[in-house]
Amino acid sequence: MIRKSILPDRATTSFVRITTKVVLSMLALIALVSANAYSQLEVVGELEIRVESPSIFVAGSYAYLATYDTGLVIVDVSDPSSPSIAAICRTPDWCEDVDVSGDYAYIAGFGSGLQVVDVSDPFAPAIAGSCDSARFCHGLSIQGDYVYSASCNHFMVIDISVPSEPEIVFSHATSSELTEVEIEGATAYARNGGIIIYDIADPIVPDSLGSYLGAIVLDLAIRDSIAYITTYDTAFAILSVADPRNIRGLGRHVTYDQAYRLKVAGDYAFVSVRARGLQVFNIADPGNIFAVDIYFDYGPGDLFVDGDLIYLTSWSGLVILRFPPITSIHDDYSDLPVGLFLGPNYPNPFNSSTSISYSIAASGHASLLVYNIVGQKVATLFSGVQQAGAHKAVWDAAGVPSGVYFARLESGAGSRSIKMVVLK
Numbered sequence: 576m577i578r579k580s581i582l583p584d585r586a587t588t589s590f591v592r593i594t595t596k597v598v599l600s601m602l603a604l605i606a607l608v609s610a611n612a613y614s615q616l617e618v619v620g621e622l623e624i625r626v627e628s629p630s631i632f633v634a635g636s637y638a639y640l641a642t643y644d645t646g647l648v649i650v651d652v653s654d655p656s657s658p659s660i661a662a663i664c665r666t667p668d669w670c671e672d673v674d675v676s677g678d679y680a681y682i683a684g685f686g687s688g689l690q691v692v693d694v695s696d697p698f699a700p701a702i703a704g705s706c707d708s709a710r711f712c713h714g715l716s717i718q719g720d721y722v723y724s725a726s727c728n729h730f731m732v733i734d735i736s737v738p739s740e741p742e743i744v745f746s747h748a749t750s751s752e753l754t755e756v757e758i759e760g761a762t763a764y765a766r767n768g769g770i771i772i773y774d775i776a777d778p779i780v781p782d783s784l785g786s787y788l789g790a791i792v793l794d795l796a797i798r799d800s801i802a803y804i805t806t807y808d809t810a811f812a813i814l815s816v817a818d819p820r821n822i823r824g825l826g827r828h829v830t831y832d833q834a835y836r837l838k839v840a841g842d843y844a845f846v847s848v849r850a851r852g853l854q855v856f857n858i859a860d861p862g863n864i865f866a867v868d869i870y871f872d873y874g875p876g877d878l879f880v881d882g883d884l885i886y887l888t889s890w891s892g893l894v895i896l897r898f899p900p901i902t903s904i905h906d907d908y909s910d911l912p913v914g915l916f917l918g919p920n921y922p923n924p925f926n927s928s929t930s931i932s933y934s935i936a937a938s939g940h941a942s943l944l945v946y947n948i949v950g951q952k953v954a955t956l957f958s959g960v961q962q963a964g965a966h967k968a969v970w971d972a973a974g975v976p977s978g979v980y981f982a983r984l985e986s987g988a989g990s991r992s993i994k995m996v997v998l999k
Contacts (some may be wrong), residue, residue: 581954615851617897618868622650622658624892630683631888633879634675637661637697638886638893641670641682644725649697655884655895664692664700666813670857672714672755674722679738681722685713689722691738704739713726714755714766720843725753725960732778744779764816766792770802772819773781785819791993801825801843801861805834811846811854825861830854831932832921840880843867843898847875851889851898851921855898857936863963865936866916870896917984917991920970924996927973931993933958933984934965939987946993948979961986972997 645668672683678695711727732745791807874890875907945954
């Protein structure tokens with residue numbers, strides 16, 4: 576008697592694998608669209624650029640993108656709904672940061688140092704000068720006639736009064752690699768895992784004022800002697816740096832994944848979080864930070880805020896979002912729950928368990944429940960008195976079949992819902 580194998584043949588196995596991939600892709604797309612359906616951030620325009628851009632700067636009608644493999648990409652954003660590439664200026668090696676002042680773009684070139692590009696005609700940019708001695712430059716900021724550069728393990732000040740002939744006028748060796756510099760008034764803040772603070776009242780002879788080593792800092796923004804930082808331990812935090820020798824923590828919010836870049840405008844901080852997208856936080860009260868919105872994107876990068884527009888780089892290119900005018904945002908959102916945030920679950924789709932992040936602005940009764948597609952409750956993740964702030968819940972879906980489910984967050988401020996996909 577010949578026994579017939581019950582194992583699937585190679586063709587069947589291949590078909591199952593391909594079908595599974597297609598189903599997973601479709602369900603992931605459904606989940607992505609669902610997450611953004613609840614976002615109040617409006618997509619204004621998009622431009623596909625197949626290059627990785629670690630830095631973006633917007634000036635006037637143009638966006639300047641520093642890229643790793645192309646050089647400086649200039650995008651015409653005079654019509655935000657239809658951005659288009661104006662020109663590309665090739666640089667000697669990859670670019671890590673860009674800032675624009677007047678008719679010139681200043682680029683942090685990793686191996687080639689500071690590169691100066693004449694952008695008086697954005698459609699015909701040309702390299703006008705360079706400072707090779709500032710090599711291994713990771714980040715820079717401009718104030719007046721000076722570029723302040725994070726060049727490997729040196730904090731440098733470069734005179735650009737003659738853009739075609741930039742000249743180093745100060746260099747200070749640090750114990751660890753510098754990756755970014757931010758300027759406010761007569762103070763420079765250099766990021767080196769922590770923060771080193773310099774008095775630059777005299778740019779030729781800066782003086783070290785103090786440092787912060789309380790967390791591994793990934794990005795920072797400075798406003799009114801307040802530092803807004805993203806940290807390696809998946810958090811967004813606010814520090815008082817009014818006294819550089821006594822830096823104090825004011826507030827902190829967990830981002831649940833690696834926070835990357837951030838910008839601050841009005842009462843809001845915009846933070847790109849890897850594998851989650853762009854998160855918006857209300858920072859009016861630094862001691863009570865809460866999330867108010869999210870735009871889901873698997874690979875967000877750097878961002879720039881200009882008025883009510885947010886320019887976000889991602890793996891696929893440039894996305895331009897509109898956020899209601901910051902000065903009147905509360906009026907525009909008067910019909911929405913205030914201080915109630917429910918982020919997309921991760922992973923999604925998922926097999927056995929998934930994490931859900933949410934936050935509420937005021938303590939009180941709250942519930943987080945899971946329903947199936949016909950409205951039947953299948954799980955209670957939380958129900959009771961919840962303290963104000965950020966929270967995280969895990970849904971163990973081992974006992975439920977594949978399908979579409981909804982998580983619903985309710986509190987005295989209102990309710991929010993998200994769609995989740997279980998795939999087994």
